Amino acid sequence: MDIHPDLRQVEFLIGRWVGRGSGFYPTIEPFEYLEEATYQPAPGKPHLEYRQRTRNAFTGEPLHSEAGYLRAIGPGRLELVIAQPTGVVEVHTGGLDGTHLHFRAVAVVCSPTAVEVTDVERHLEVLGDELSYRLSLAVPGRGLTPHLEARLHRR
Ligand code: HEM
Numbered sequence: 326m327d328i329h330p331d332l333r334q335v336e337f338l339i340g341r342w343v344g345r346g347s348g349f350y351p352t353i354e355p356f357e358y359l360e361e362a363t364y365q366p367a368p369g370k371p372h373l374e375y376r377q378r379t380r381n382a383f384t385g386e387p388l389h390s391e392a393g394y395l396r397a398i399g400p401g402r403l404e405l406v407i408a409q410p411t412g413v414v415e416v417h418t419g420g421l422d423g424t425h426l427h428f429r430a431v432a433v434v435c436s437p438t439a440v441e442v443t444d445v446e447r448h449l450e451v452l453g454d455e456l457s458y459r460l461s462l463a464v465p466g467r468g469l470t471p472h473l474e475a476r477l478h479r480r
Pocket of ligand 1: 346348350352353356358360379388389390413415440441442445460462464472473
């Protein structure tokens with residue numbers, strides 16, 4: 326497939342990734358989850374389509390899922406937009422250093438009935454066929470605090 330030249334810098338992300346993660350936050354019980362994520366180029370467009378689904382590692386029950394777009398703006402400049410069925414939408418600016426991508430929200434919008442999230446930070450790194458990421462989030466009265474850490478492998 327012809328991918329947009331600005332996408333070359335994140336080509337290493339393209340594909341289907343499967344693995345396992347751990348979740349935590351000061352207010353909840355820690356949990357373990359299984360995850361499947363895909364990053365697919367849109368022909369000729371400077372973005373990747375992103376889709377992710379998770380389930381409880383012990384019971385198999387569906388947990389979080391999300392979908393969005395990773396936009397390549399120019400050399401080393403990225404944007405990420407993600408929507409979640411919990412009613413949260415994240416808009417990030419970010420960049421990359423080799424195969425390490427980092428994003429910080431410029432806006433987090435929550436639907437009227439969503440649990441309020443005020444900030445999100447995401448780091449992703451691909452080393453060979455392993456994608457690892459960590460995510461921190463802030464809620465009212467609590468600054469950015471780790472929520473997720475996962476390792477996925479290319480399938
Ligand atoms: C792999 C992705 C994720 C998984 C598997 C996951 C799973 C969970 C689980 C099991 C809980 C505790 C029970 C519950 O309230 O449902 C939780 C709480 C929470 N999650 Fe996530 N989550 C994920 C991603 C996210 C993201 C991307 C956000 C926000 C941007 C988020 C925000 C929250 C919040 C605000 C809470 C509530 C904390 C509290 O009750 O004090 N989560 N998550």
